Amino acid sequence: MISTRSKNIKPSPTLSMDAKAKEMASKGIDIVNFGVGEPDFDTPEFIKDAAIKALKEGFTKYTPVGGIIELKDAIIQKFEIDNNLKYSRENILVSCGAKHSLYNIAQALYNPGDEVLIPSPYWVSYPDQVLLNDAKPVFIETSEKDNFLLDPDELKSKISNKTKALILNSPSNPTGLTYDRKTLEAIAEIVIRHNIYVISDEIYEKLVYDGVEHVSIASLGEEIKKKTIIVNGLSKSYSMTGWRIGYAAGDKEVIQVMTNIQSQSTSNPNSVAQKAAVAALTGPQDFIKKMIEEFDKRRINLVKRLNSIEGVSCLTPTGAFYAFPNISKLYGRKTPDGKVINSSLEMAIYLLEFGKVALVHGGAFGSDNHIRISYATSMENINKGLDRIKEAIHNLTI
Numbered sequence: 001m002i003s004t005r006s007k008n009i010k011p012s013p014t015l016s017m018d019a020k021a022k023e024m025a026s027k028g029i030d031i032v033n034f035g036v037g038e039p040d041f042d043t044p045e046f047i048k049d050a051a052i053k054a055l056k057e058g059f060t061k062y063t064p065v066g067g068i069i070e071l072k073d074a075i076i077q078k079f080e081i082d083n084n085l086k087y088s089r090e091n092i093l094v095s096c097g098a099k100h101s102l103y104n105i106a107q108a109l110y111n112p113g114d115e116v117l118i119p120s121p122y123w124v125s126y127p128d129q130v131l132l133n134d135a136k137p138v139f140i141e142t143s144e145k146d147n148f149l150l151d152p153d154e155l156k157s158k159i160s161n162k163t164k165a166l167i168l169n170s171p172s173n174p175t176g177l178t179y180d181r182k183t184l185e186a187i188a189e190i191v192i193r194h195n196i197y198v199i200s201d202e203i204y205e206k207l208v209y210d211g212v213e214h215v216s217i218a219s220l221g222e223e224i225k226k227k228t229i230i231v232n233g234l235s236k237s238y239s240m241t242g243w244r245i246g247y248a249a250g251d252k253e254v255i256q257v258m259t260n261i262q263s264q265s266t267s268n269p270n271s272v273a274q275k276a277a278v279a280a281l282t283g284p285q286d287f288i289k290k291m292i293e294e295f296d297k298r299r300i301n302l303v304k305r306l307n308s309i310e311g312v313s314c315l316t317p318t319g320a321f322y323a324f325p326n327i328s329k330l331y332g333r334k335t336p337d338g339k340v341i342n343s344s345l346e347m348a349i350y351l352l353e354f355g356k357v358a359l360v361h362g363g364a365f366g367s368d369n370h371i372r373i374s375y376a377t378s379m380e381n382i383n384k385g386l387d388r389i390k391e392a393i394h395n396l397t398i
């Protein structure tokens with residue numbers, strides 16, 4: 001019999017929609033895909049060149065479990081320049097993607113029955129990683145009127161003597177919103193007072209707009225730094241999702257335990273990808289600026305067009321590459337074939353079947369009033385897709 005633990009785990013809720021979209025596409029139906037969770041740009045050439053060089057030089061063997069020194073030093077330098085944070089090599093662990101870093105943290109920290117606070121809407125893997133480690137996800141609702149930011153009073157009210165950690169994600173997937181310094185200071189104070197950990201997922205750090213400053217909660221003082229484990233990676237900022245390089249930074253004891261866990265599971269991250277990551281972090285950064293400029297144009301166009309659709313309202317995201325429009329005003333309306341739409345999943349299915357647009361329903365992220373639209377696709381696709389969404393919604397009857 002398979003374990004009880006693994007029975008708690010859902011397959012990624014986005015998969016069935018994705019399968020349906022792919023099936024339609026394979027029949028020759030032209031689908032606009034707003035479901036993607038990765039940049040639509042190629043990995044920059046100088047990063048690929050570093051990987052090719054590593055391969056040619058025979059850098060194809062095991063490396064130290066927690067990452068090569070060159071890469072740890074590049075990460076340490078990144079933290080110093082970007083976040084004004086000082087770490088040593090013993091504070092850094094390189095893993096096979098940020099998701100793997102998060103999993104190592106979960107294994108290192110949670111005991112059965114521990115509670116882990118997760119502001120909702122949340123990224124899909126957080127609750128399942130908690131469950132896989134016999135701990136309990138405790139959701140904290142955030143509201144649209146607070147820009148989906150965690151209200152410190154709500155946080156206080158959810159802390160119990162079983163609380164082990166709080167997971168923060170800024171810029172956020174799925175909302176695209178970012179935490180400001182003041183809110184983070186209020187959260188940090190509570191975290192310190194209750195002596196819990198903060199797991200701060202900063203994978204979209206570089207993708208911010210409107211002059212927003214990314215603030216890492218760990219940078220707010222020595223005390224909060226000790227309780228924070230930062231997770232970051234190369235996937236989103238450098239368009240390197242397939243290379244699988246992520247990293248964690250935090251207290252050396254926790255990092256050591258995570259490294260031990262990694263030594264008994266995956267061992268080191270891919271050697272060649274580590275060399276590519278060194279090049280990415282230490283090479284010219286102008287590629288990111290160009291990527292942000294392009295995302296920014298799409299973001300502004302997308303949000304403007306979404307808000308022009310009757311019954312749809314969308315906050316302006318300030319980070320990542322997602323918009324998270326509220327579609328709940330449309331609930332109760334009828335599709336042309338007579339089905340009533342009452343959930344984000346039903347809306348997503350309708351938009352796929354009638355609109356030929358693939359996106360992710362908000363329910364997958366814990367918010368059934370929303371849908372997630374990724375703008376990691378061309379402006380042409382955004383315009384085509386928005387024409388289709390507008391038309392499909394127009395065809396709903398009251």
Ligand SMILES: *Cc1c(COP(=O)(O)O)cnc(C)c1O
Nearest residue numbers: 097098099123173203233235246
């Ligand atoms: C994409 C993503 C990750 C995982 O990134 P990898 O480094 O590719 O594993 C982690 N957190 C969030 C919020 C993401 O969107």
